[in-house]
Amino acid sequence: ADLYTITTDALRQLRTTTFVKTIIHCDEAISTNDHALRIARDDSNLPDLPLIVYTDRQTAGRGRGQNRWWSAAGSLTFSLMIDASAYQLDRSHQPLISLGTGLAVATTLTRFDPSIKPQLKWPNDVHVGGRKIAGILSEVPQNRPHWIVIGVGLNVNNSIQKALCEKTLPLEIADIATALCDESLTPVPLISALATLLDHLHQQWCRLAYDAPGVLSDFRQRCMLTGRLVSLRIGDQVQTGRCLGINEQGAIVLQHDESSTAHFGGIVERVVD
Known part of the structure; x- marks a missing residue:
């Protein structure tokens, strides 16, 4: 399996192996969150949810505020659109859904390498060794109050160290970013990382309906801000x-x-x- 790309056929198989119902694969996208929000605005063609917008190359990924997300070949860049009511949740649970998403990313990383110790930076970042490995952005479509779009950028095989040597990395993130391949000696096929993460996302969001205190407890154990x-x-x-x-x-x-x-x-x- 490929370390740097995911084929359309491999993505299609996620419909039978994960909870995702609709898959949109873009070779290039300005922002997968923006793409998902546009779909939510189209009353004439509502998709089956959960929906994933996956892109091989995101040109202007959005973070919180004015932040931008850098991505390169080997990274996971996607947005999921879910109906919160399917998880017995609503838009008031959006903060908890974001925390559950961060926790799912952390457990995915430790699934591939138990020696990795991810920490969670409220509300939407995942760090390893003090460096950012993933960012999350959740948004509610204006006309769909029960739908939530969750964007995830996860550095898997897009080596920060290699990009730095090749001078393709924005210098402002050189000292604050990392990738799974920089932290672990075990190569992870990109489709395996995505499928595993989707499973963990579904598990954490389901937990919120019956065990929100447990999700919060797990998040707090990894919280890097407490006491600071x-x-x-x-x-x-x-x-x-x-x-x-x-x-x-x-x-x-x-x-x-x-x-x-x-x-x-x-x-x-x-x-x-």
Whole structure:
């Protein structure tokens, strides 16, 4: 199996081996989340969900705020569109769905190499050894309040070290990014990484309906912000406080001098031990 690409035939087989019902394969996409959101807006041709938009090359992947996601051959770049009600959830569970997604990525990585110790950076990043290996972006289509689009970028075989040597890597991420192939000696076919991740995503989202405390407990064990001083940008404001952890709704809790506040959104700009 290929380390750098996934064939359309291999993707089609996911309909019988995973929970995905509709598969859209793009050779190139500006943003898989944008593609999925466009599909949600088309009332004339509603797809069977869950739907996956998978691309071999994403040219302008979006992260939170103004962030962009760099991807290259060998990375997994896709968006899943689900009906939250099929998991007995609704849009109020979006923060928990994001946390469950991060947890699924972490368990997928340890499935391929148990020596890897992924950490989760609320609300949407997965780190290994202090470097980012995956990013997640969840969005709700305006006209489909029960649908949720979850974008995932996971560095699998797109070696950061190799890209740095070949000078194809944006310098601003050279010291803050990593890939599975840079952390593990075991090569993982890209289709195996995707199929395993899809299984773990389904498991974690199902768990949220009957064992949300368990999902939160597992997330908290891997949370890299708890106990650290965090600066959180919310719009034009920056809140700084010591992270007390993640509450039952999936919000980050920051301790200030005399009080604590919970935040469901925001961009973590600075972390100090």
